[in-house]
Amino acid sequence: MNARGLLRALPTMLRVSFAESVAYRAEMFVWVLSTTMPLVNMVLWMAVAKSAPVGNFGQADFVGYFLATFAVRQLTSAWAAWLINWEVKQGTLAMRLLRPISPLWGYASDNVAGFPMRVVVALPVVLLSIALVGADKAVPQHAWQWGLFLVAVLGGWAITFLANVAIGALSLFLDSSQKMMEVWMVLFFVCSGYMYPVEFLPEGLRTVIDWLPFRYQMGLPVELMTNAHDLPTALGLVARQWAWVLGMGALAVGLWKQGVKRFAAFGG
Template identity: 30%
Template sequence: MALNLKLRAHQAWVMLTVYYAYMNEYRAELLLWMLSGSLPLILMGVWIQAAEQGDFGITSVALARYFLAVFLTRQFTVVWVIYDFEKEVVEGTLSSRLLQPIDPVWHHFMGHLGERVARLPFSFALIPLFFLLYPEAAWIPEGGRLLLFIPLILLTFALRFLIQYTLALLAFWTERATALEQFWYLFYLFLSGMIAPLSLYPPGLAAALMWTPFPYLIYIPASLLVGLPVNWLQAFGVSLLWLGIVWILNRWLWRKGLKQYSGMGA
């Protein structure tokens, strides 16, 4: 048992280092990918101007900190597995992955982790520049909140990855699974807290959203980081609940999808 776990840990480490080295070959693209996720920083300017002209119950400084935290949260949790998986199914390259003694998802998962490690230096380098432009928004997260943020952001990434990978499995039945991701992204955009803090939403809507996975993908981790009120027990509980639900659906679609894939002659 111990030997088996040690072997699996070694395999995971080898895959992670290989994908990290692969991602480092595209450092210029990593910078562009990071900048492509700058929508929260653009929205920050819009909301700061609105806050200075009206009373939203949240200061412009708090808004600046929140949208910086949203930007960082997205850097930790960006996912693209559906595009790679759809290509593998459509082109038939998934067949070679199925011959390997490992679930193909681990290639995608380790690829994401390797990219994340390669991307973070660029993301963190932006923080001093941000504080230089908005010195009044500079802050250091509290130690306790930072300790909670680390496991929560890992859980957020796992949930975000699993949701998109589950949508990706629909590529077994349609050649345009990415269209479903684009449709789902509309809900993700407006209900996750990326456009605006959920505290600015109508109270009834905000309370209902807390039982969906969307706030736990951006709003809750970002709020925890900047010091906004967060029920962290509910955050972990609901995130784990949705992780379990999506995992069950994922495994069911995987079994059904493999039969569909083999039935097409792959």
């Protein structure tokens, strides 16, 4: 399918996906409520910082950091791996393959169209954070910071989504890649700054994490939201993030193309 056809189809696909996300809003709300991990860790770190600050972080900084984590998590989450696993197992992927457009665009539009609803959820949390700890610890302060933050959120989402597609595509080789997705999630939890700011990790470990994709999924947008970096550092990190977006994109598309050839539509 050529680029013009794609551009013509995308608005309609997004409209359909958006209508779906509105229809299942109650379900989405429950998903949002179950994002407790940032809050679980927030209370732990608040207790730790009660007597004296940890590194650069006082209690207020932790509140700002973890509420930002909550908001960024809403904006960058993707679930395509589970969907692909399910559709491969049920054989319903066949229906998507019949369409004259790659199913990957369909998965992406499902994700992107959920954004407005997710912003609706993330916004009150950000406002709460501003009310609790003040704007300078909760949101970017300058125009360039806002700009880089938005680019980083987009990049974070892209890495998450493409990794989902890559792991989902593995289900075409392995029958099920759900366990693999779980392992990925564990690495994400531990390495991304989701449970603690990555700067608390020992020096050697941090160098490793700087080269892994996880930090750019979550830590980087959160750090930019809470103004942790100056302009040159921020630019460098965003550049690395987008290098990962490209790398992950190539991997995901490659695996998908090879995998679909093996699709046998059992059950469908």
